[in-house]
Amino acid sequence: MLGKRVIYRGGYVEEPKPHRPEDSFSSLAELDTYGIRTSQFPPKSDVRQIAKETLVAYEKVTWGVRKLMRKYTVKACGYCSEVHVGPWGHNAKLCGTFKHQWRDGKHGWQDATVEEVIPPNYVWHVRDPGGPPLKSALKRFYGKAPAVVEVCVQAGAAIPDKYRPMMRLDIVVPDSDEARLVA
Numbered sequence: 001m002l003g004k005r006v007i008y009r010g011g012y013v014e015e016p017k018p019h020r021p022e023d024s025f026s027s028l029a030e031l032d033t034y035g036i037r038t039s040q041f042p043p044k045s046d047v048r049q050i051a052k053e054t055l056v057a058y059e060k061v062t063w064g065v066r067k068l069m070r071k072y073t074v075k076a077c078g079y080c081s082e083v084h085v086g087p088w089g090h091n092a093k094l095c096g097t098f099k100h101q102w103r104d105g106k107h108g109w110q111d112a113t114v115e116e117v118i119p120p121n122y123v124w125h126v127r128d129p130g131g132p133p134l135k136s137a138l139k140r141f142y143g144k145a146p147a148v149v150e151v152c153v154q155a156g157a158a159i160p161d162k163y164r165p166m167m168r169l170d171i172v173v174p175d176s177d178e179a180r181l182v183a
Helices: 044-071 136-141 147-154 160-169
Strands: 074-077 081-084 109-111 122-124 142-144
Touching: 044 147, 122 136, 122 147, 142 160
Parallel strands: none
Antiparallel strands: 074 081, 074 109, 122 142
16 A cells, blocks of 8 residues: 555465475465464463453553643544644645545644544454354444453453443343344
C-alpha cells in the first residue's frame, strides 16, 4: 500500500521447496512467516501469570498515554483516522474522507481521546473457547472487548472490572430455538 492506494503487481506465490529430503510434502499453509515454530512456547504453568502481567502492562500504557495527553496537545481528525501531536493540526488537504464539499479536503481537528491514539481492535467475547462457535443470529447477546483483553482472559487472567460491562457477562445467551422468542 502507498498511502490509501493498493498497488497489485499480480503473480502467484510459488510452492516452497522442502528443507530436508525426508520432507515429502509441503504446502503454503505450512509457511512460517513469524518464526512461531522456531520460538519457544512458555510452559503452561506460566501462561496465566504472563496474561496477568500483559493486562497490567496494557493498563499502564493507556494510563501513561492519558497522562501525557494532558501535557502535550493531541488532535484527531473528526472525519478520518489521522492523529496529530503538537500545537495544532496541519492544514494540508490530505483528509481521506472527501464526503463534505464545504471542507475542501481539510481535516476537522478536535481534541483526541486515548482510543484514537491507541486504537483498540474490538473482538467478540467468547465465554468458552472449547464450546460451540458463535452464531451471527445471536450477536446482540454477545459482548465485545479489546483484543488484548480477550487474549489475556482466554489465557486465564481475571477479567478487569473496567471491561466487565463490555463483555456482557451478566447476560444469558439463549439457544438458537429460544432466540426467536426473545423480544
